[in-house]
Amino acid sequence: MFIEEALGEPLTAGRIAQHAHLSPFHFQRLFVAHMGETVGGYVNSRRLEYAARLIEASPKQKMIAVALDCGFETHSAFSRAFRRHFGCTPSQFRDNPDQARRQRSLTRPYLLTQPADQPIPEPVMEDQPDMAFVYRTFTGTLNGSFFQGGASISRDLINGLVHEAGDRLMAVAGSFPDEPGQLNDTRVTGYFGGLVAKRYHSVWGEDWQSFPAGRWAVFEHYGRYQYLYQSWNRIYRSWATENETALRDEWPYESYLPDPDFSDNKRPTALIYVPVL
Numbered sequence: 001m002f003i004e005e006a007l008g009e010p011l012t013a014g015r016i017a018q019h020a021h022l023s024p025f026h027f028q029r030l031f032v033a034h035m036g037e038t039v040g041g042y043v044n045s046r047r048l049e050y051a052a053r054l055i056e057a058s059p060k061q062k063m064i065a066v067a068l069d070c071g072f073e074t075h076s077a078f079s080r081a082f083r084r085h086f087g088c089t090p091s092q093f094r095d096n097p098d099q100a101r102r103q104r105s106l107t108r109p110y111l112l113t114q115p116a117d118q119p120i121p122e123p124v125m126e127d128q129p130d131m132a133f134v135y136r137t138f139t140g141t142l143n144g145s146f147f148q149g150g151a152s153i154s155r156d157l158i159n160g161l162v163h164e165a166g167d168r169l170m171a172v173a174g175s176f177p178d179e180p181g182q183l184n185d186t187r188v189t190g191y192f193g194g195l196v197a198k199r200y201h202s203v204w205g206e207d208w209q210s211f212p213a214g215r216w217a218v219f220e221h222y223g224r225y226q227y228l229y230q231s232w233n234r235i236y237r238s239w240a241t242e243n244e245t246a247l248r249d250e251w252p253y254e255s256y257l258p259d260p261d262f263s264d265n266k267r268p269t270a271l272i273y274v275p276v277l
Contacts, residue, residue: 003016003046054069063078086110134205135193147192168200174192225256228270245277
């Protein structure tokens with residue numbers, strides 16, 4: 001993604017829009033719709049995440065060098081932005097990274113994006129029994145979404161799963177243990193398949209994942225599946241960061257509700273399950 005590769009350079013919405021071959025007005029509207037925040041807010045969050053990772057990896061590096069590498073013109077501007085974002089100065093972070101404000105993501109704890117204008121609804125807490133997930137592996141995201149482009153899910157693939165699992169099938173689901181590093185991430189892995197009560201001999205699936213009995217925070221998603229990643233972002237970067245509920249070290253997953261009506265904003269089309277203690 002252009003933004004990811006140019007964090008150390010001057011980045012305006014106009015320049016990014018030009019690279020995307022869009023007018024600045026239309027680009028900014030599309031960006032907010034997809035990301036849930038402004039272009040400037042996202043760029044600032046990415047620069048500061050990059051700075052925190054640089055300091056953590058090379059604590060002896062001079063702060064002015066980190067500032068310049070991350071697109072800040074002066075040390076003072078960088079220090080103010082860092083403290084406002086993480087709650088500590090760059091020097092304090094270097095001495096003790098654990099004191100920094102962070103999100104509860106194992107892969108990108110320092111990506112503190114601005115919360116979306118529309119708050120995420122409070123989840124319903126559900127206790128689920130032991131389950132097994134039969135899946136196939138898909139690699140890469142397109143515009144933030146798994147199972148798109150060359151890695152899209154065909155109707156034949158879904159029908160094969162439904163036919164094989166039969167009455168055992170509890171839900172058609174997707175699971176994403178790892179968070180994409182950017183909107184178009186060619187290396188991140190997602191898993192598509194079905195949830196059943198216990199394993200069986202499967203020809204359709206590549207492998208199985210066990211989901212032990214436990215509690216799940218269940219969030220509703222409304223609208224098209226291609227925007228599910230926005231709901232995931234709001235959950236992990238807003239709700240999970242602000243909420244005191246501890247997360248279990250299990251795969252989170254999304255289940256796709258039958259007969260979705262994408263034009264009906266009053267009916268959810270998918271449910272997102274986050275493992276909690």
